[in-house]
Each structure stands twice: as structure tokens, then as C-alpha cells.
Amino acid sequence: MTLCALLLVNRHARHGQARLLEAINHLKALDFQLIEESTEHPKHLHQIIHKYKDQVDLVIVGGGDGTLNAVVDALVETQLPLGILPLGTANDLARTLGISNSLPEACRTIAQGELRRIDLGWVNGKHFFNVASMGLSVKITRQLTKEIKRRWGVLAYAVTALQVIWKSRRPFSAEIRTKDRVFRVRTVQIAVGNGRYYGGGMAIVPDASIDDQRLDLYSLEINHWWEIITLLPAMRNGRHIHRQNVRALHGREFEIYTQKPRAINTDGEITTYTPAKFSVIPKAIAVLVPPV
DSSP states (O other): OOEEEEEEEOTTSTTHHHHHHHHHHHHHHTTEEEEEEOOSOGGGHHHHHHHHTTTOSEEEEEEOHHHHHHHHHHHHHHOOOEEEEEOSSSOHHHHHHTOOSSHHHHHHHHHHOEEEEEEEEEETTEEESSEEEEEHHHHHHHHOOHHHHHHHTTHHHHHHHHHHHHHOOOOEEEEEEOSSOEEEEEESEEEEESSSEETTTEESSTTOOTTSSOEEEEEEOOSSTTHHHHHHHHHTTTGGGGSTTEEEEEESEEEEEESSOOEEEETTEEEEESSEEEEEEEEEEEEEEOOO
């Protein structure tokens, strides 16, 4: 049976423009009927999905985590299944779901894979796939230009992070509230994860899963900037949470308060500010993933 798919490709993604024609050819060879749409502004993707919601069987998104973040609210509202073409720099959601960076393989996953319902994170009315964070990550996001991404690829995150760490030496005060406890902390970064990977392949915690119906929070409570350098190797696999200067919490809901509003980065895009309420939305959307 031929399926009709809405194909949305971010032409500004690292491999978006260059790989668009290749993706179209692969998908048509796999018997998809395609409605192709593109926009210069990711915020318009929401209305494009709603425009075609009654004409298509699924939405295929080509781009990185920021592009996926731009469509997530519309996917929740329409409940259209999602197919992913990892054409961005980090592709952390694809990595979490085991989707290959090979374009032919990713297309085959969309055609022959299985539907898996995954959780979403939610903060102040905005859904996210991977992680929402404040502190160092926001400064990294603001400095991580398209030019740096194109020049360094996935290493762009590490290069920019080192520059930010060198300049950012002062922690900030925050209050973290769980269902039954309150923690007052001095921290340089707080991250709340729904998925497993973020920031170009770092793990939020060692056992994180995108369908475990929980959020994983860590707070980097360091006193000297150089301490974070010693944490970086452990952050690749999430084992930084076992260090003495890292606080780790798990739960379905968190609240975070700061003395002044602080920007929050969701999946690489700054979308809201503190005070912030976080929660997990179990089995929120369906995504095509490789068969088990």
C-alpha cells in the first residue's frame, strides 16, 4: 500500500540542501507518495503540518534536533507518526532511537521499521525530545553558529563548550523542587533529560531511555571552572552523575526557580525561561524506528 508522507526538510541543516534530492529519490523508490514542503523559518513548520494533517499518513522530517523540536508540538496535536532523516549536526534523537545516519538506511527504517511510542518532556507549555537545560548549555547554544557547525561538524559542540567554560566561571543560585523535597543549589548547569543523548552524543544518565516514563535531572555544582574539564570524559556515557560535585535526581515532575529569569534551551533551541515546571508525557507520539 502506497503511503502519502509530508516531507519537511530543513535546507539550512548541515546536510539538508545537499541531501534533499537523494532523500526524495530513496523515498519514492520505496513507494512513498510525497508532499514536499520547505520553509526558511522553522516556526512555520507547525502550521504546515496542520495544513496537510488530513491528507497524509505520516510526517518525515529531515534535519537536526532543532528542526525536530520545531515540529514536536504539531505532532502531539495531530498524532501523525514521525519518520526521521538525520541531516543535522548532532542528531541526538536519531542516536537515542538507533536510527542510522546513513540516508538509505534511514529511509528504509521509515518504510520498513516499526512504530514505537515515546515519551516527551514538557516545560512551561513546550514539548521536547531530548533535554531541557539552563546555564552553560544556553551560552553554548548562543555561541554555536551555523558557520561553526559547518566547519567542525559534531565536534562543534565540544569546541564551543570549551570556549564557554573558559569564560564562564560564576555559578548561579537555583531552587529545585521535587514532589516531596526542595534543594537549594549553586550550580553552573541544570539539565532535565527525557531521552538518552544530547549535545552531540553525551548521555544524560547511564540508563536513560526515551520510554521509561521518567525525567532525569543533573546539576553541576562545581566551585572552580576547571572542575568541569575533569567531568567531560564521564559525561560521554552519563557517569558524571556519580561524581561528588554532581547532583542527580529522577522523577516525573520538577520545578526550578532562580533569582532572575534564566533562559532554557530545549533540544538546542532557547524556548522559555525560569521559573519552570517540567513533566514527562508518557507515550506521547509514535516514531518509526529500526525493527528490534
